[in-house]
Amino acid sequence: MSEARTVAFHTLGCKLNFSETSALSRLLGQEGFVQREFTEEADVYVINTCSVTENADRECRQLVRRIQRRTPDAFVVITGCYAQLKPAEIASIPGVDLVLGAAEKFNIATHLRDLTRGDSARICSCDIGEVAGFNASFSVDDRTRTFLKVQDGCDYTCTFCTIPMARGKSRSDRIENVVRQAQILAGKGVREIVLTGVNLGDFGRRQSGSEDGEEDFLGLCRALESVAGIDRYRISSIEPNLLSPEIIEHVAGSGRFMPHFHIPLQSGSDRILGLMRRRYRRALYAERIGHIRSLMPHAGIGVDVITGFPSESDEDFRETFEFLHELDVSYLHVFTYSERDDTKALDIKPVVPVQVRQERNKTLRNLSYMKLRHFTERHAGQTRPVLFEHQDRDGMMEGYTDNYIRVRAPFRAEWVNQIVDWRL
Ligand code: SF4
Incomplete structure (x- = not known):
């Protein structure tokens, strides 16, 4: 299939996946592939999947179906975390030609050199212990x-x-x-x-x-x-x-x-942290935040937290809420617990009803909103360095301060990619 010279990528999940997709696109660029947008026609489509995304399977199927409708002859490659975890499940999706596990992801150019389409997808994967x-x-x-x-x-x-x-x-x-x-x-x-x-x-x-x-x-x-x-x-x-x-x-x-940190907490209850097998307890977490604040009162601090982990009681959740309420942090990333195959958490009972998980998520998102507002208002009137980005969004430009406050300002071409002292 030597005429295959254009490739389009779609990335699901985290920043790590995005950086790896960029690396894959550079690798294929060196092989002579020209990159296209995912919405355009291409000879090869690569979907870099995530295992944390809920409904990764459904999302993948939808993307493949979309490719098939637009470009039925395209060669479809699925890689990333989900491809490593469930290669057979992915290979069974109609239209998938190649599944690349973690060890093979960066050998993509070699695999694409001799592409041949078969009735069933080829799986190139190995035990994760060998990666x-x-x-x-x-x-x-x-x-x-x-x-x-x-x-x-x-x-x-x-x-x-x-x-x-x-x-x-x-x-x-x-x-x-x-x-x-x-x-x-x-x-x-x-x-x-x-x-x-x-x-x-x-x-x-x-x-x-x-x-x-x-x-x-x-x-x-x-x-x-x-x-x-x-x-x-x-x-x-x-x-x-x-x-x-x-x-x-x-x-x-x-x-x-x-002066910006993002520190996963996951729960403010020591009992739940133990069940999660996290390697710290809330006292250590509070100590770290205290240390940051004593040296950098202006630091932006983000926190990951999960609601509805198995057996999380009202009392456990109240502990988490009160801990976070008292903690001097800037914003929360709140995740609702969802079951994942082959994880130890599946053995922990009782499960928390999905509706309760979601209500707790909402409560923490409200808390996050108040924290972010409080943090931002605390800096009003201060002058902080902002790195301005390229986009002209209806005459406005955006950027982040050192401590991760998002700033909007009237667009000025000479400020693009420049650090400007900005009065908040
Ligand atoms: S530290 Fe825990 S949550 Fe983070 S990647 Fe490792 S196992 Fe997963």
Whole structure:
């Protein structure tokens, strides 16, 4: 199928998936493929799936059906977390030609060199325990900031999570490679890098050519300070037990690491945290927030939380609500618990009725709204640096302050990709 020269991508899920899709598109670009929009006709369509997305299966089927209606002869490849977890289920979707698991994802160019369409999809997958390599990737979002993957996989065993089954063991890039990538990005005019990983604070694990523990996340932060041209770094999300006081102090003393943290809490009840097999309890979480606030009163702090984990009682939820209510954080990302195949949480009883899960979600979303409002109002009148983006949205432009407040201003071409001191 040597005439196959155009490719279109669709990405589901997190920033990590987006950065990997960008890497796949660059790989295929080197093979001579020209990229098309997903809504356009192409010879090859690649869907990068997610295991966290609810109804991943249905979403995938719908996308394949849409491709088939528009371009019945196109070659359809499914990869990503869901493809690793449920290859047979995906291969059974009519119209799918190739399923690439975690180990094969970055060999996509080789697989596409000899594409042949069959009656049933070819599955190229292996046991997740065998997935060991690290593939660096980054995505350039709006040309002002980029998501740079520095770590992949996770060794933790949180009972609600399928990510370790989809992405394998924790492994990382080497510091010198990350620094090199940052230099390349600086050369492309990128001003801000968001460091991304599955369990970012675990950086340093299973790097090729070095012993475990030789390099760590703090060392990475220190090394990145020296890259000329990158003005801003953000830490996408970090487990509270791995966000050491030294990392917090580094960010506080750095002109480049932004005063902005995203720290998963998941529950404010120690009983539920235990059942989730999280590696901290609420006291440690509160201590970390206190440490950040003592050094960076202005820091933006986001929190992930799950409602309706099995056996979460009204009392457990009240504890979570009150804990978060008292905690000086800026916003919440609230997830409703949903059952995932092969997770330990399925054995925990009683299950919380879906309606109760959703009501609790709504209560926390209201709390988040109030927190964000309070946080933003607290900064009214202050002058903070804003990195403005490219889009002209009806005469307005947008950007983020250092501490992650979204700002809108009348569009000025000379401010695009510039850091401007802005009075809030
Ligand atoms: S830390 Fe827990 S929730 Fe996060 S990826 Fe690892 S197992 Fe999943």
